[in-house]
Amino acid sequence: MRTSPALRAAALAATATVFLPLALTACSTGGDGSGPGEPGNGTPLAANAAEASSSPGGLASQKLTWKPCRAPSTAQGGGRAPNPLPDGTRWECTSMKVPLDYAKPGAETIDLALIRARTKAKAPGRRIGSLIFNFGGPGASGVATLPAFGTTYEKLRARYDLVSFDPRGVGRSAGVTCETDQQLDARNAIDGTPDTTAEVNALVKHTKSFAAACQKHSGRELPYLGTTDAARDMDLLRQVLGDKKLHYFGISYGTELGGVYAHLFPENVGRAVLDAVVNPTLDPEQASLGQAKGFQLALDNFTKDCAARGDACKLPGSNAKEIERGIGDLLDRLDKKPVQGLGSRQLTQTLATTGIAAALYSKATWPLLEQGVDEADGGNGGLLLALADSLNGRSQDGRYDNSMSANTAISCADSKQRFTTDQIKAKLPAFRAASPVFGDYLGWGLLNCTGWPVAGAWKTPDVSAPGAPPILVIGNTGDPATPYAGARAMADALGKGVGVRMTYEGQGHGAYNSNNTCVQKAVGDYLMDGKVPQDGTTCS
Secondary structure (H helix, E strand, C coil), X not given: CCCCHXXXXXXXXXXXXXXXXXXXXXXXXXXXXXXXXXXXXXXXXXXXXXXXXXXXXXXXXXXXXXXXXXXXXXXXCCCCCCCXXXXXXXXXXXXXEEECCCCCCCCCXXXXXXXXXXXXXXXXXXXXXXXXXXXXXXXXXXXXXXHHXXXXXXXXXXXXXXXXXXXXCCCCCCCCCCCCHHHHHHHHHCCCCCCCHHHHHHHHHHHHHHHHHHHHHHXXXXXXXXXXXXXXXXXXXXXXXXXXXXXXXXXXXXXXXXXXXXXXXXXXXXXXXXXXXXXXXXXXXXXXXXXXXXXXXXXXXXXXXXXXXXXXXXXXXXXXXXXXXXXXXXXXXXXXXXXXXXXXXXXXXXXXXXXXHHHCCCHHHXXXXXXXXXXXHCCECHHHHHHHHHHHCECCCXXXXXXXXXXXHHHHHHECCCCCHHHHHHHHHHHHHHCCCCHHHHHHHHHHHCCCCCCCCEXXXXXCCCCCCCEEEEEEEECCCCCCHHHHHHHHHHCCCCEXXXXXXXXXXXXXXXXXXXXXXXXXXXXXXXXXXXXXXXXX
């Protein structure tokens, strides 16, 4: 998602970590089901003169050597090498060279980490091509996320190779490095909703020191980490994979990336799905205010559900308002006096708010939210802290992935807006009106790019894509992170005849990963058979 920086790499929380503290030389024919002369195994489209002329630095002619995937790096989130899919298909990984600076395509390059699972298609003509995934953030490692949820998209492998990548600045793709694990612990422990001059000064100090650390350790890459560069990388990836069109599945912030790609390369768009849609017409302030409303709506839905269960609900209160008031009272107490968390770490007000937000990404994690709030109310903040760690990219052993650093670097490379503390203070009443629980938290998150060493590219991204084929845009009415209105805005901005809007009446972040049969059938029919749903289709 394109989020308030305060929520950082939230798409990972929705699709990759689920908030739990746990988590070949290419050839041109044959084995993947492609027919003679049918691209798809990673053979560049060298015969296409137009492609050859647009190849940055001649890099479209590079050949990929796919090998069994190793375990994810710490920057990607750690863990074990991915398990094979149910039919025994193994995940394969490689890297692809892209220009560091597309204005100088023949100069310095960086490596992008890639992953794929080959299609099950065997009959000639059944294989469509590669289906490229971006899971959002920005800052989510596609190399780590795709195999974690490979079974969710397994049906699509009937006609596609499933492919993802670490975008530039993420994971093993010239991953941004800023602060040490200990420094990140200290940064996350400070008061993110300051009430006093001392607390404001501490927040400003940490924001500046974080930016300085990013400049010190990754200053070479910082000017080249924006969404436009990532979209150009995807078009180069399309060429290197041997696909005439880019078939794409973008989730959360991945929808913004997909929209920017469609604007830059409308003639290269194939079948594309945008799920959990970022509103491309909103600037950072407007987007954060929209998220405040979205998370408040999700919290309201959670408290209503809890109240409806009567005595089975662990939280005090006879109705939804009383339950929410109790959550607010807990956060107020934590602001004055944190409680025991995990090990020597404490649960602060800010970390508790982060943990609550994390659990609202999916209705499946509402029971964890109920339990976490109940336990924290009794002095045990371990579960809410674990939920916050999941959203912040912290593993149980205290190591951080680089999603937080990448999220900031990409967001600040994109957005021009920089806010002073006085400006934020003036905006807080509107944020508090939008959400008594998340208003201050998201309002102060606007400080994140202040003092960043690289100027931003735009106020809002241009996603107009005249000439592109239909793009399926799916909004979830109960989505806290990318509110439902974003789907209509994206469909409209893509242009008449391009954006095809579909509604899922559900809870949580995203639609396809909800396992709703109606949504998955519509998406499958579109991606596999080219059947475009009627604009305005609703699934519930």
